[in-house]
Amino acid sequence: MNNARKDIHNSDIPVLCRACEARHRGICGALTPAQLVKLNQHTKQHSYKSGQELQSADQEVERYSNILRGVVKLTKLLADGRQQIVGLQFAPDFTGRPFRRESHVIADAATDIQVCSFPRKSLEELIGESPELEHRLHTQALEELDEAREWMLTLGRKNAGEKVASFLFLIASHVDPEIDERDGPISFELPLKRSDIADFLGLTIETVSRQITKLRKAGVIEVENNRTVIVPDLDRLRFACERET
Amino acid sequence: MNNARKDIHNSDIPVLCRACEARHRGICGALTPAQLVKLNQHTKQHSYKSGQELQSADQEVERYSNILRGVVKLTKLLADGRQQIVGLQFAPDFTGRPFRRESHVIADAATDIQVCSFPRKSLEELIGESPELEHRLHTQALEELDEAREWMLTLGRKNAGEKVASFLFLIASHVDPEIDERDGPISFELPLKRSDIADFLGLTIETVSRQITKLRKAGVIEVENNRTVIVPDLDRLRFACERET
DNA sequence: CGTTATCTTGACGACGATCAACCGCAGTGG
DNA sequence: CCACTGCGGTTGATCGTCGTCAAGATAACG
Numbered sequence: 448m449n450n451a452r453k454d455i456h457n458s459d460i461p462v463l464c465r466a467c468e469a470r471h472r473g474i475c476g477a478l479t480p481a482q483l484v485k486l487n488q489h490t491k492q493h494s495y496k497s498g499q500e501l502q503s504a505d506q507e508v509e510r511y512s513n514i515l516r517g518v519v520k521l522t523k524l525l526a527d528g529r530q531q532i533v534g535l536q537f538a539p540d541f542t543g544r545p546f547r548r549e550s551h552v553i554a555d556a557a558t559d560i561q562v563c564s565f566p567r568k569s570l571e572e573l574i575g576e577s578p579e580l581e582h583r584l585h586t587q588a589l590e591e592l593d594e595a596r597e598w599m600l601t602l603g604r605k606n607a608g609e610k611v612a613s614f615l616f617l618i619a620s621h622v623d624p625e626i627d628e629r630d631g632p633i634s635f636e637l638p639l640k641r642s643d644i645a646d647f648l649g650l651t652i653e654t655v656s657r658q659i660t661k662l663r664k665a666g667v668i669e670v671e672n673n674r675t676v677i678v679p680d681l682d683r684l685r686f687a688c689e690r691e692t
Numbered sequence: 693m694n695n696a697r698k699d700i701h702n703s704d705i706p707v708l709c710r711a712c713e714a715r716h717r718g719i720c721g722a723l724t725p726a727q728l729v730k731l732n733q734h735t736k737q738h739s740y741k742s743g744q745e746l747q748s749a750d751q752e753v754e755r756y757s758n759i760l761r762g763v764v765k766l767t768k769l770l771a772d773g774r775q776q777i778v779g780l781q782f783a784p785d786f787t788g789r790p791f792r793r794e795s796h797v798i799a800d801a802a803t804d805i806q807v808c809s810f811p812r813k814s815l816e817e818l819i820g821e822s823p824e825l826e827h828r829l830h831t832q833a834l835e836e837l838d839e840a841r842e843w844m845l846t847l848g849r850k851n852a853g854e855k856v857a858s859f860l861f862l863i864a865s866h867v868d869p870e871i872d873e874r875d876g877p878i879s880f881e882l883p884l885k886r887s888d889i890a891d892f893l894g895l896t897i898e899t900v901s902r903q904i905t906k907l908r909k910a911g912v913i914e915v916e917n918n919r920t921v922i923v924p925d926l927d928r929l930r931f932a933c934e935r936e937t
Numbered sequence: 938c939g940t941t942a943t944c945t946t947g948a949c950g951a952c953g954a955t956c957a958a959c960c961g962c963a964g965t966g967g
Numbered sequence: 968c969c970a971c972t973g974c975g976g977t978t979g980a981t982c983g984t985c986g987t988c989a990a991g992a993t994a995a996c997g
Binding site (some may be wrong): 939943959961 | 968971972975978979980981982984985987989990991992993
C-alpha cells in the first residue's frame with residue numbers, strides 16, 4: 448500500500464524522527480514521510496523525572512506518547528490505597544489507550560524517561576488514513592495482552608520466591624530479547640525500586656527483599672548497589688521461576 | 693469506505709449469518725455481504741460440551757472462532773499442574789490469537805458452547821482487504837487488555853472475600869452490561885463451577901466455597917442449586933469488592 | 938555532617954492452603 | 968430396587984507462607 452515509503456531519502460523525514468527508534472520498531476514505522484511531517488507539527492519531546500506522572504487515572508487523555516528512553520509503569524489503585532502495577536513499558540513502546548477518552552490506569556515514570564507526545568486528535572486522524580498504523584497498534588496491544596496474561600499466572604499461582612525470580616527474568620528478557628536461546632551469564636540494571644517490584648508482584652517490600660536475599664545466598668544471582676543484578680546461569684533463574692528453590 | 697454495506701437487502705447475506713450476533717456486535721459486522729459470502733464457504737458451526745478443548749497450548753492455530761453461545765475460558769498452566777484462568781469470553785466474542793502461529797493459552801468450553809469457526813488463512817486474507825475488520829479485532833483486544841489489567845489488581849491485591857465478590861460482580865456485569873447505572877436486585881447463573889472459579893481467582897476450591905458461604909450468611913447474596921445467584925442489593929456487592937465484609 | 942529515602946533483617950500473627958471427612962445428587966449396573 | 972461410584976460442593980482442624988510491626992543498616996542528598 449504505502450510503497451511511497453520505499454527508497455525514500457532521509458532528508459524527506461523530519462530531523463527529530465531520523466534517529467528515532469519509534470520509526471524503526473515503533474508505530475511511526477507505519478507512516479509515510481509526508482505523514483511524519485504532518486504529525487511533527489504537533490509532537491513535543493518531553494522529559495520526566497522518575498516518579499512523575501504522565502497520565503492520571505480516569506482523567507481525560509489529551510496526548511499519546513512514544514517512549515524514547517526509560518521505563519513507564521502502569522498502575523491501578525484501590526480505594527484504600529492498595530496498588531498494583533499492571534504493566535511496564537519500554538522504549539519504543541506506544542503508551543496510551545486508543546479509542547477511549549479516559550485512561551483507567553495511572554502512567555508513571557519508573558525511571559527518568561523521555562517521550563515524544565502528540566495530541567489524541569492527530570493519532571485518530573492518522574489511524575483513519577493509515578491501516579498500517581492501526582495494524583501496529585493492534586500488534587502492540589496483542590503483545591501487551593499476552594504479557595498481562597502471563598503475569599496473571601504469576602500473580603495468581605506462583606509463590607513469593609517464584610514471583611521474584613519471574614520478575615528478574617522478565618527484566619532480563621527486555622535487556623536481551625533473544626534470551627530464550629541463551630543460557631550463559633547476563634547482567635542488568637533493575638529499573639524499579641523495591642516498592643515498585645512489590646507492587647508489580649502483589650507482595651510487600653519486606654517479602655521482596657527477603658526473596659532477593661534468598662536467591663543471592665543460593666547463588667542464583669549476585670547483586671551490586673541494590674540495583675545491578677548479575678545472573679551467572681540463566682537456566683538456574685529460569686528454573687526458579689516455576690519451582691521453589 | 694464500505695458503504696456497500698448500507699441499504700443491503702437481507703437476502704444478500706448468507707442464511708447462517710442472518711440471525712448471528714457476531715454480525716451485529718461481533719467482528720463480522722465489519723464485512724460486506726460479498727465478504728460474508730466468501731467467508732461462509734469456509735466456516736463451520738460446531739458445538740462443544742462443557743470441558744472440551746477448542747485449542748490446546750503451544751499447538752498450531754488452525755481455525756479461529758466466533759462464540760455464538762456459552763462461555764469459553766482461557767487457561768495457562770505451570771509445569772507442575774498449577775493453573776490459572778486468564779480470560780473468559782462470551783458470545784459474540786472472537787476467540788483466537790491473530791498474527792501468531794501458536795496459541796499460548798488453552799481454550800476450553802466452560803459451559804456447553806456453540807461456535808462458528810473459519811480457517812486462519814481466511815481471516816488473514818479478509819484483514820488484508822478490510823481495515824474495518826482489523827479495527828474491530830483491535831477494539832476487542834484493547835477491551836480484553838483492560839479486563840486483564842483489572843483482574844491483575846484483583847489477583848495481586850485483593851483478599852479472598854474481595855476476590856469472590858469481584859468475580860460475582862464480573863459475571864453480573866456480563867449478564868447486564870448496564871450494571872454500572874443499576875443498584876437494585878439482580879440474579880444470574882454462574883457459568884463456572886467452583887474449581888474454575890478458584891482457578892480464576894488464584895484460590896483453592898475450599899476457600900471459594902467458604903467465602904461464598906460467608907457472603908450468603910452476611911445476606912449479600914442468595915444461592916440456589918449452587919449455580920443460581922441472587923443479589924438483592926448490588927451496592928452491597930460492589931462494596932464487598934473492595935472492603936472486607 | 939545531618940536528614941531522609943531505600944533496603945534489610947527479625948519476631949510474630951493472620952489468612953489461606955492443605956488434609957480429611959462428609960453431604961447430595963446423577964448415573965450405572967447387579 | 969438398591970448398592971455403588973463419581974462428581975461437585977461444604978465444613979472442620981491444622982499448618983505454612985507471607986503480611987505486619989519494629990528496629991537497624993545503607994545509601995542518597997542537601
